[in-house]
Amino acid sequence: MFKKILIANRGEIARRIMATCRTMGIRTVAVYSEADRHAPHVYEADEAYPIGPAPASESYLRIEAIIEVARQAGAEAIHPGYGFLSENPALAEACQEAGLIFIGPPASAMRLMGSKIAARRVAEQVGVPTVPGYDGPEQDPQYLLREAERIGVPLLIKAAAGGGGKGMRVVRSLEDFPAQLEGAQREARAAFGDGTVFLERLLEQPRHIEFQVLADAYGRVVHLGERECSIQRRHQKIVEETPSPALTPTLRAQMGEAAVRIARAAGYVNAGTLEFLLDRDQHFYFLEMNTRLQVEHPVTELVMGLDLVRLQILIAAGEPLPLRQEELVARGHALEMRLYAEDPEQQFLPSTGKILRLVMPQRPGIRIDSGVESGSEVSQFYDPMLAKLITYGEERAVSIARMRTLLEELAVFGVKTNSALLHAITENAAFREGLTFTSFLEEQQLLKPGALQEPAALPLALSAAALAEVLTEEPGERNPWRRLGAWRLSGEGRLLRYRYEGEEHQVRLERLPGSGGSWRVQVDGGEPEEVLPQSIPDGALCLQRGTRLERVQLLRLAGETQVMLRGRLYRLLRPQPPAIERSLRGGGQRGGQSLTAPMAGTIVKVQVSEGEHVKQHQVLVVLSAMKMEHVITAPYDGIVRRIYYREGDVVQGGAVVVEVETGTDQNAAALAAAQEQ
Numbered sequence: 001m002f003k004k005i006l007i008a009n010r011g012e013i014a015r016r017i018m019a020t021c022r023t024m025g026i027r028t029v030a031v032y033s034e035a036d037r038h039a040p041h042v043y044e045a046d047e048a049y050p051i052g053p054a055p056a057s058e059s060y061l062r063i064e065a066i067i068e069v070a071r072q073a074g075a076e077a078i079h080p081g082y083g084f085l086s087e088n089p090a091l092a093e094a095c096q097e098a099g100l101i102f103i104g105p106p107a108s109a110m111r112l113m114g115s116k117i118a119a120r121r122v123a124e125q126v127g128v129p130t131v132p133g134y135d136g137p138e139q140d141p142q143y144l145l146r147e148a149e150r151i152g153v154p155l156l157i158k159a160a161a162g163g164g165g166k167g168m169r170v171v172r173s174l175e176d177f178p179a180q181l182e183g184a185q186r187e188a189r190a191a192f193g194d195g196t197v198f199l200e201r202l203l204e205q206p207r208h209i210e211f212q213v214l215a216d217a218y219g220r221v222v223h224l225g226e227r228e229c230s231i232q233r234r235h236q237k238i239v240e241e242t243p244s245p246a247l248t249p250t251l252r253a254q255m256g257e258a259a260v261r262i263a264r265a266a267g268y269v270n271a272g273t274l275e276f277l278l279d280r281d282q283h284f285y286f287l288e289m290n291t292r293l294q295v296e297h298p299v300t301e302l303v304m305g306l307d308l309v310r311l312q313i314l315i316a317a318g319e320p321l322p323l324r325q326e327e328l329v330a331r332g333h334a335l336e337m338r339l340y341a342e343d344p345e346q347q348f349l350p351s352t353g354k355i356l357r358l359v360m361p362q363r364p365g366i367r368i369d370s371g372v373e374s375g376s377e378v379s380q381f382y383d384p385m386l387a388k389l390i391t392y393g394e395e396r397a398v399s400i401a402r403m404r405t406l407l408e409e410l411a412v413f414g415v416k417t418n419s420a421l422l423h424a425i426t427e428n429a430a431f432r433e434g435l436t437f438t439s440f441l442e443e444q445q446l447l448k449p450g451a452l453q454e455p456a457a458l459p460l461a462l463s464a465a466a467l468a469e470v471l472t473e474e475p476g477e478r479n480p481w482r483r484l485g486a487w488r489l490s491g492e493g494r495l496l497r498y499r500y501e502g503e504e505h506q507v508r509l510e511r512l513p514g515s516g517g518s519w520r521v522q523v524d525g526g527e528p529e530e531v532l533p534q535s536i537p538d539g540a541l542c543l544q545r546g547t548r549l550e551r552v553q554l555l556r557l558a559g560e561t562q563v564m565l566r567g568r569l570y571r572l573l574r575p576q577p578p579a580i581e582r583s584l585r586g587g588g589q590r591g592g593q594s595l596t597a598p599m600a601g602t603i604v605k606v607q608v609s610e611g612e613h614v615k616q617h618q619v620l621v622v623l624s625a626m627k628m629e630h631v632i633t634a635p636y637d638g639i640v641r642r643i644y645y646r647e648g649d650v651v652q653g654g655a656v657v658v659e660v661e662t663g664t665d666q667n668a669a670a671l672a673a674a675q676e677q
Contacts (some may be wrong), residue, residue, distance in 0.1 A: 001317055002026055002077045005103070006070045007045070008091070009081030010060065011371030012387060013293075014041035017079050020309040029073045031066060033059035035379045040372065047073055054381045060084045063094050070100055077101035077316060079309075083383065086292040087114050103316040105291050109268045113289040117160050117198050119266075123286035126265045128258045131277060131285045133200035135160075141181055147199055148177050154202035157181055159188035159195075165235030166191040170202060186622075187629055190604060203285075205437045207246050207278040208232070210290075211259035212300045214311055215268050216321035223256040224300050225330045230436040231425065233348055238418070239425060240296035240336045242303050245396065245434025246278060255284055260325075262286065271297075271312050295388065298369060299334035302392045334392045335399040337422045339412075341384040344421040345452060350384045350599050350625050352653065353377070356414035357555055359538045365392050365402045378415050380600035380625045380653075386417065396434070400426055411539075411553035411564040420452045423567030454566060458500065459523040461570040464541050464552040465561040466496045466507040467519060467533040471541070472556070493520070498561075498572040505572075594656040595632050601625030603649045603657070612640045620658050623651070638662045 005021055006029040007014045018028045018041070030045030035054035042048045049069045052059035059065070061084060070078055078095055080086035080103070089107035096102070104110070113119045117135040124130055133155070134147040148155060148171065157180055159167025167188030169180040185195040208229045215221040228244035229237040247255070259274035266289070273294045275287040297308045315321060341351045358374045370387035378384065389410070391402035404426040407419055424446055425431050431440070441447050493510030510520040512530065522528040532544040536551070543550045553564040563570040605622035608614055614634045621632040621643075642659040645651055 002101070002313065004029060004046075004073065004075045005313070006031070006066070006073060006075040006078045007041075007081065008060070008066045008078050008085055009083070010036055010039060010041055010382065012369050012385065013081035013083075013295075013371075015044055015371060016369050017081060017309055018044050020307055020313070023307075024310060024313065026313070029069065029075050031060070031069055033381075035377070035381055038377075040376065049073065054379065056084065056381060063088075063091050066091070067094050067098050067100070071098065075100070077103055077313075079103040079312070080292065082292050082295055087290070089114065101316050103270070103312050105268055105270045105272060109266050110291045113266050113268070113272070113291050115160050116158060116288045117196075119262075119289050120286065122265050123258075123262050126258075126261045128262060128286045129284070131200045131203065131287070133198060135198040139196060141178060144181060144197075144199065145174070145177055148174060151199055151201050154204075156200045156202050157184040157197050158200055159184065159192060160198055161188065161192040161194040161196065165232075167195075167197065168235045183622075183629070186605065190624065203277055203279050205280055205439060205443075206230075207244070207436065208237070208275065208287075208438055209244055209247070209255065209278050209284065210273050210275040210294070211256055212294070212297070212308075213259055213263045213268070213272050213274060214308075214315070214321055214323065215263055215270065215272070216315050217269050217318065218320050219264075220321045220323075221260045221264050221268070222321065222323050222325045222328060223259050224304050224306070224328060226252060226255065227294075227296055227299055228436065229296065230438050231431075231440045232438055233344070233441060237296065238338045238340070238422070239436075240299055241396070241399070242299045242334055243330060245436075246282075251282060251284070258284075258286070262289065270315050271308055295338070295385075296336050298367060298388060298390045299336050302334040302367070302390065303330040303332055304328065305331070332392055332394050333396045333399045334390065335396075335403050336388055336390045337403060337407075337425075338385055338418075339387045339389055339410075339422070340418045341378045341386055341415045342418055343416045344418050344447065345449070346598075347630075348418075349630070350380070351378065351416040352380050352600055353415050355386075355412060356557075357411065357539065358413075359409070359411040359540070359553055360387070361406060361409040365398075366390070366406055367392070386412070389422070397432075400432060407567045409540075409551060409553075410567070411555075413553075413555040413562050413564070413569070416569065419564075419567040420569075421446060421567075424452055452568065454568065457565050457568065458505075458570065459526065460543070460550060461552070461563040461565050462498060462500075462505055462507050462523050462572065463521045463531060464533075464543060464554060464563050464565070465498065465570075465572045466509055466521070467531065467543070468541055468554050468556065468561065469496065470509065470519070471533060471535055497575050499575065500570060500572055504575075593635060593660055593662075595620070595635075595658045595660060597623055597632070597651045597653055597655050597657050598630060599623075599625050599653045601630070601651060603645045603647050603651060604629065606643060606645075606647055608640050608643070608658075610640055610643055614638060614640060614660065620660075621645075623657075632657055634660055636660075636662055 004027040007017050021028045027046040030048040031051045032042045033054050051065040085091040089111040092102040092107040120130045154172045157169040167184045169184045171177050171180050189195040210227050212224040226244050227240050227242045229240045231239035271293050273290040276284045278284045342348045355376045360368050367390040372386050391399045393399040407423040495508050497506045508522040512518045518530050518532045520528050521531045534542045536542050541552045555562045560573045601623040604624045608620050616636045618634045619631045623630045638660045641661045
């Protein structure tokens with residue numbers, strides 16, 4: 001068995017692999033970029049080595065640097081985790097040349113199945129159906145357009161290399177095909193160094209079902225059941241579960257046997273995942289193979305009672321697979337939700353910055369695989385996933401209930417997250433019934449404006465913020481006005497004002513004598529209610545309202561109180577002295593606007609030039625951040641007056657990228673209306 005393993009990754013998956021290595025008595029070696037110098041995975045390893053600047057291309061994707069660290073540290077094997085180099089056969093080959101063991105499949109199998117086009121052909125050769133489309137070598141845009149016309153819309157443009165939704169575009173009108181093709185090829189080249197794409201007919205309301213396989217070097221291949229991964233955003237999974245509510249025992253056996261057949265035909269060794277689409281008529285089609293450990297592997301581990309990382313290491317060490325298909329029985333139900341630093345209400349705009357405080361509950365039936373902690377910096381350079389929230393129960397309803405409770409007690413302060421969306425999913429009737437398709441978020445309208453708002457929760461958040469102020473008052477202050485802080489005496493108690501999303505709110509409090517610490521709370525002139533507040537650990541406040549208890553997480557900062565309630569972050573600002581704006585937005589130019597970067601990122605495409613006339617909604621600049629592309633578009637017809645950055649430049653969030661002048665009073669009015677929305 002290995003004595004020391006280098007983990008060629010970061011964040012959550014690096015920590016996950018280290019956890020297994022510790023139980024096996026194997027020492028671990030971490031690598032880190034300049035941006036990750038103080039990341040948790042660095043301190044949890046037995047040894048840690050720097051490998052370059054923050055951009056992944058200059059650090060985590062440098063094969064020669066990783067091999068050199070392995071030599072220097074005396075590591076015998078390298079585990080790639082997922083993402084980065086995990087599906088790059090060049091790393092497997094470099095390990096072999098350096099006398100190291102690669103904990104993954106052989107380079108030949110990785111190269112074969114890493115190409116979606118080649119993988120489709122392997123599946124077809126062993127009699128597994130694939131989605132109709134075009135996967136030939138011709139990449140000329142006009143030729144691909146003709147193939148698109150033959151296949152018909154809706155269709156998908158997909159990158160032949162890699163996965164994770166990168167280089168994928170949905171085309172519903174052939175008029176949009178050329179622009180979508182260009183974007184898919186550009187994103188594929190940036191993510192995988194290969195712009196080759198193929199076309200696939202888009203199935204309506206499909207389910208995304210995948211099967212975990214394990215194979216040893218002696219010809220034994222088994223599957224560990226399925227995972228349903230249908231709920232996705234931007235073609236990336238955010239919810240995974242096993243077993244799937246859609247599969248019958250017969251269909252499960254058929255799909256599992258097909259997965260094993262494909263893996264065996266590919267000469268596959270180690271852990272891998274075969275992905276399928278399941279249509280409304282229960283017909284399944286092979287989609288692709290992920291030649292690595294999957295992000296969602298914990299749900300399989302929980303229902304199977306196995307450690308997949310341990311099995312990966314054993315197989316790589318040359319040991320036979322200690323599992324037989326007939327012995328593998330799933331028990332219970334497991335659910336995983338991915339916690340991302342992003343804003344679902346702003347087209348999933350990534351959120352960067354420091355995590356001021358992180359609270360993650362721990363109890364039976366809950367597992368959290370996290371790559372961050374309080375004080376961690378969320379960088380623009382890497383995937384925005386913060387943690388994987390996993391629950392287990394005897395049945396599906398139990399797992400969902402535990403996940404809902406987990407999300408209500410979870411708190412992340414300092415960056416925005418998708419926790420409110422995840423909480424809304426757990427309360428969605430279609431989700432509870434198991435009616436989950438890849439179009440779930442759109443069909444259930446969970447992304448429409450205001451869908452994640454809970455008007456009834458805001459008064460409770462305001463009450464919690466005001467009561468927290470009471471419980472943290474300093475009793476020794478001599479000046480009563482200082483002691484009350486932002487409070488002011490009123491005729492019936494104390495009054496505190498807050499601003500939330502541009503609206504003013506007020507909370508009136510009156511202490512109830514002889515009530516054991518209860519307060520009468522009135523929010524915005526509404527019906528008063530009696531509330532008993534009580535501080536509890538981890539910065540939480542428990543509010544008793546009649547017989548109901550509500551747990552609320554709070555963080556008080558200068559000028560504001562942040563409240564986490566039912567997965568949603570409420571930033572409640574205290575009134576500030578009035579300020580006079582010295583200039584209009586856009587530098588004071590009448591009829592003009594400065595367009596800013598919505599987040600820190602890299603300029604990958606500048607599609608206009610200075611002096612050019614542009615149309616409303618025309619794409620001006622394409623920005624890449626956290627492995628996703630975002631576009632800056634013209635808010636109106638106008639003229640590009642100045643472009644501040646070139647392709648390849650790194651910009652900070654809020655930096656002015658382009659200045660566009662309207663030139664007409666009509667467009668100036670359109671700008672004013674857009675700014676009010």
